[in-house]
Amino acid sequence: MSAKTPTRLEPDEPGIAEAARLLGEGGLVALPTETVYGLAADARNDRAVARIYEAKGRPSFNPLIVHLPDLAAVEEIAELPGAARDLAAAFWPGPMTLVLPLREGAGLSPLVTAGLPTVALRLPAHPAMRAVLEAFGGPVAAPSANPSGRISATRAEHVIAGLGHRVDAVLDAGPCAVGVESTILAPGETGLRLLREGGLTRENVEAVAGPVTEDVTPGKVEAPGQLSSHYAPGVPVRLGGNAEAEEVGIGFGPGTADLNLSETGDLVEAAARLFDILHEADALAAARGAGAIRVADVPDEGLGRAINDRLRRAAAPRD
Template identity: 85%
Template structure:
């Protein structure tokens, strides 16, 4: 574990090379993706992966997403049924994760898969993260770069505030464009299962692959983001309804509020701003000694499904 604050790296050639070198040495590096910042480590290194769980305070039964640079790396790690290939062709690189059968020769740390016979894989689209993956030359485990169960990080300053000296370096490429984690899908003989709502909308998926079976909070966790309580600020989150005296209010669309996800009611903007606004609301609640954050209703369509999924988990009993 680092004994000092993390090194801040620039999103240039020098920063990319330094990030890759730290990963090769077993370090933890917060990397930008189009979704959120990820807490990255060499997915083949038991000690490095264990440091992810330790830094986040993440339960060991909650598997990690492995990020790779190209389809050749996917093929080395997992089996690819036909449905998975169609989804990959349509949506990779991008905010989609596929849960696939793990190859016996994959070479990943068993901590990555939490003992499951499957592995969650993604090809990110962010050019800086792709450059780090190419320079590193191997698979990287990278859950969201925040304490487990707390608000995800969409800016470098969120990472530093949440994890601080537990991270060796943060590669700062500015705010994340999508703002919510990847959509997680599991192709299976019985049909396509949706394990987590995310930055790829259900409508886009069904246009390519047909209907999906929702399985976002199963009895047994088989993918990240399925715990009932997650993404939570320090204070309670309340969804919809009338604000109570002293509540910190988060609006959507026209209307007075302390903070807003989108003044125009734009779901893309709201998704991009979601975690940034929740961080700001949490700070404001601490300043005002407020007991709750009240969030306006969000339409449950398109990216609104992913936003509502995160808000419901943030509001769940802890």
């Protein structure tokens, strides 16, 4: 692929058809979801999936989420026990990923599952993404469209700045509404495990499925987004308190800060703006020569848990 800016596609019929065509030819297309932009490829094509890892600089042991249009497509790839069916009925399409037993002969590239006997599946709600899935007619692997470990992309501009010519095209449907990745759940014989906090709150999950067991950073990576250091800007992130003179400050709620997740203290607004604000803070830190980014405390409830999960990983020591 030549070193040029990726083609920018409109979320209309021609743009969706072109995105589907590129996927069918083994291309990489950044697609919008309600959570973040995904770096999409044909999940059955070994070479195309390998290009995802290459473009992101992603460790091969970190599995990918497969996006599908409907429950029938899910059942072709994975086993769907009763607890998973209840969750699917309640929250799909939407910002929920289920880790399910992989069916024999599912036809996915083994690179998608990173050698695990399970597969992470999601039915996205974004109309443009759903239209591409219908037009393409196959499973699409789509991790977040950013360099591995760095800030996720919630706008087409973030994709282009982070991945540039490594992507063939970007379907630009504007900013993502949810702004943090999907919640990842693993139904099993011992109950429901929460593998990643995300755009579906724990309270909503427990209202349908009962108590969940938190297992967000197990010894072995089972699902995307479980690496301890992830979502990181170019300078260290420090959590809590007020920004020092050499730091870029990100606030939450009323108060003075360089940038603010939500001046009214709205967790939904803060989640939607989180990665956009981190991108802005990263650029501001570079422009100022600032040594760090300081983020104010965010309540650890509802969507605040997903926000704090991302912030803790952004602040974790780098490998």
